[in-house]
Amino acid sequence: MFDTLLIANRGEIACRVAATARRMGLRTVAVYSDADAHARHVAACDVAVHIGGPEPASSYLRADAILEAARRTGAQAIHPGYGFLSENAAFARACAEAGIVFVGPPADAIAAMGSKSAAKTLMESAGVPLVPGYHGQEQDPEFLRRQADAIGYPVLIKASAGGGGKGMRIVESDEAFAEALASCRREAASSFGSDQVLIERYLQRPRHIEIQVFADGLGNCIHLFERDCSVQRRHQKVIEEAPAPGMTPERRQAMGEAAVAAARAVGYVGAGTVEFIAEPGGRFYFMEMNTRLQVEHPVTEAITGHDLVEWQLRVAAGQALPVSQAQLSIHGHAIEARIYAENPDKGFLPSIGRLDALEFPPHVVFQRGPVRVDGGVQAGDTITPYYDPMIAKLIVHGQDREQARQRMLRALAAIRGTGVQTNIAFLGRLMDDPAFAAADLDTGLIEREHDRLFPPAEALPDTVPALAAAAVLHAGGLAAPEARRLTGDPWADADGWRVGGVYTRELPFSDGTRDYRAGLRREDGQWRLTVDDGPSQALSWSARGTHPAHVRARLADLDVQGAVFIQGRRLDLFVDGRRHTLEWRDPIALATGESDEGPGGLSAPMPGKILAVAVAAGAIVARGDPLIVMEAMKMEHTIHAPHDGKVLEVYFAPGDQVRDGDALLALGPVGDE
Template sequence: MFERVLIANRGEIACRVIRTCRRLGIHTIAAYSQADADAQHVRLADEAWPIGGPRPADSYLRGDTILEVARRTGAQAIHPGYGFLSENTGFARACQDAGIAFIGPNPESIDAMGSKAAAKALMEHHDVPLVPGYHGENQDGAYLAEQARKTGFPLMIKAASGGGGKGMRIVRSEKEFADALASAQREAANAFGDTRVILERYVEHPRHIEFQVFGDKHGNVIHLNERECSAQRRYQKVLEETPSPFLNAQRRAAMGAAAVAAAKAVNYVGAGTVEFIVGQDGEFFFMEMNTRLQVEHPVTEETLGLDLVEWQLRIAFGEALPLQQDQVHARGHAIEVRLYAEDPEQNFLPGSGKLLRLRLPAPSDHVRLDGGVIEGDTVTIFYDPMIAKLIVHDIDRPQALQRLREALAQSEIVGPKSNIAFLERLARHPAVVEGRIDTGYLDRHLDEFLAGEETAPAHLLFAAATAALLQEENQVSANASDPHSPWASADAWRIGHAGKRIVALSLREQRYEIEAHGYAGDYRLNHGEDTCQVHGARLDGATLSARFDGESRRVPMQADAQRVLLHDADGRRYSFTRAAAFAWESREGTGGNQVIAPMPGRIVLVKAKPGDQVEEGQELLVMEAMKMELALKAPRAGIIESVSAAQGDFVEADAVLVRFEQAAG
């Protein structure tokens, strides 16, 4: 086995590879950018070396620099993780030329499958079913438009290189094609440095099912069953699971055989994933092959009891596959979701900032966490904002879904906004529970998964206020030098009248004031016309227990000086922020007179100029931030007074980019 391995990646996957290497006694070498000097993968590795600036192009995409570090440190192999250089033919070949093992497929396989167009051409010759479309070399716009007409609408435009939803657009009519093509090519150029696209007939309401394949240097290829990834938003996977609730034994066998045939067609070595589009009638079509380990590989590991990174290391070292196809036996059901720093209520805008609190469930036989950050770390603007992967496993799908709900309820992220509440609603939605979701379901029904203008019911307000009162009293008592002193009491007692306190809570910009009388778990609470008598309240760890108007209830609850987090009887999350009792600072909005940058990023397109008359919702600028394009639109109809950014400019968060002339009157 290798003695020294360099990990040419960062974050969660780098930490994941390091853990397996440590278990196998392999010395690990990390590479890091300026932005990652204090990152967890740097701290976990046996040694770590700087490789450049914070932007990927200045660090993690610099294959020459990474190879130089490998030479200087005596690394025998390089694990590329996923993303960055993991599917870069030039880098794989450079490793080969330098006598350093690339822990992945050979360059020829990456070449064959790295281009969606070339892969489809190859699959045609090996009887792997394909979706009708165009995957040729002629990329002239007029020619592509002609091929689009021949393919028929609706169709999908896809970047010929890369994946992850970048450079993909659904086009439903001919008049939309030119703009969609330009947008897809621009995004593909930014993500992959390649503007080539392919066209495919769009399969309505498809499912996305992929098969994990492995090959060795001795000609053996097997599959390790499927993963269903149909829960997607804008082609980004949201929930992944195995086994698929859609497949029966016959369909699984047919798709598995096609996946193995696809891998054998390129003499595949190492871990790969063959992805299929599956129609509602069960007909399946080859979509692409990812020549690397996938983000969602843990669900396969949990059901098979394997370590796929260990398999990668052993195969790269020259060993044969540990199992034959008939020895692959799955156990139970596994589900993975990704915890992101993003705001689902603001079109899933990626976030950044310090993780003031990162509370996750304890790992167990049923719960696994793969992360690359800890509390106190910073989610930067330069990379993907994933915080952790949460994987659950149990005997069947209903039990696994319940494990997922429980694990999410125990999770809390404070600092940048997160998608936890969105994932909780996802895990309870009938389309997910019943296993009938397709790849476009979330985009068609997104409002069903968002909180919207949610208000807090009175009984939850009283429960949250009770927890806040108990937390406050416990803190005052704990900080007192003499716990028996009357000054150690937080009951708000005053000479001549009973004690009264105001508990101020805010939820989604709405402020609630609850008037409280009482102390030590016995309170009379008022909010408007609603009242409640609370007796015997106790806050114990993650649970509030009390009698509310004589009815005994137990509420999952977390409370501190800044916030109160609870779940109602249906599992819905309510995260209240503690506010000053007698002061309320209203944030003045900017009205409709300007457009600001929602986060740091680079302006890639300016579509307006001073003097332009624009309509509400009209796209004014396009900015690139955290690996995605954001369209900035006019907040109202009006005349543009000034534009403060040019194409190529890097702008900071909250920078004013466009100003409108003041509306008359």
């Protein structure tokens, strides 16, 4: 066994690998970019080496810098994590040439599976079933369109070198093919350095089921059962669970044997995942093989009781797999939810900014337990545009699926994160969705259940503005009347006492869709609250702490309690497992009509690069027309016209970098000159 391990990655996987390596008595080395100087994974390792700028291309994708860091620190092995260089055959080969152990499969196995087209050809020869489609080298757009016509719509265009849902487009008709192909190629070239694609029949209501395989260098190869990863958005996994609901022993055996056959066909060593698409009737087809550890590996660890990272390190050191296929069994059910800094209500757009607060329910870290959190960021960290916006993975384990689902619901409700938008509330709705609860799963579940998962905004109950008002008063040093100190000196009692006997105050709040006016009045030692034009109601409260403030309020005969974080004029209230974000509106700014945005402007939702501009000054556009295509966080985002109008000016050209909030173009009424 080697004694020093360099971890060529960041975030939660780097923290996970560091924790396992430390438990095994290994010395660990972190690498970091300018953006990660104070990151959690840096503190988790014994030594840290700076390798470049914040962009992955100038740091985590620099094989030369990582190998130099290994040489300088005496690392005998490199764990690539997932993403970045984890499936880079040239990097694995360079490690071998430098005499450094690459904790992963041989370079030839990575190369064989690195191209989806080549992998499918190889799998076909190995007898692994494939989805009907075109996987060849010819890439002429007209030729590809004819292939799609022959396959029959809908079809799926996929980046041949891709993964993680990037470089994928569903095409419903011949007319939409050219635009989808161009967009897919742009995203593929940006993310993977190759714009080659393949075309496949798009299966209706399929499930995404993958098999965890593991092989050692002594000829042993096994599978550790399956994971269901069907619940996806934008072709990226949201929820993973193991075992797959409804899986029969016969189907599990058939899929496991196919996965092992795929691994043996390329001389695989280490942890890998063979991904299948499965039709409702039970037929399954090979999609791809990920030649690395997967983000969702904790659910497999939970149901088998084995540490897959430890297995990786032992196999990389030349040791045999610790168990045989016959010694493996499934215990209970596990579910993983990916917690992202993103806004589900805006197409899951990533949310960039400082993570002001982050609190999880009681849990274990990187271990097996009823509730587990694998995280790579902490309160005070910044979610940047350079890397995947994942905050953490929440994993729960139960005796059966329903117990695991209920545990996930409770754990999600107990998370408190502020400063950026998150998908936590969405995940809670997803866990509670009748289709998910009944295990009626397929890759289109989120779209199919859209109305349930994205309900229209509802007016807040009066108790929420009441709690917000109490928190503001508490933060301002005002005590509740029942908490007054009764010093005998009214000037010393900070409870809103006034010589005239009456203290009034108005607190305007907004939740982004509706304004709320909380009118406060203190008279005769009693606070009263009026929300908008509603009745005046008695208000009493108690509070402790500051960040968060734990506030309990009673409005008339209704009780409410929650944790309130106040950051500037933003209030994040966590009440009954839900997060409510209110802006404490500045009355002066409202009175003068000041606004953060100029009229008619369209702003960049995050930092990124302009890929295409579909309009020019003077163009007449209709609501919903595509205006600008920008790339952010390796994904394309199309800016559409919010209403009919005339383009007055375009401020950027393809190739330009834009900052969060930059005005992209000016859109005025059709009659503007």
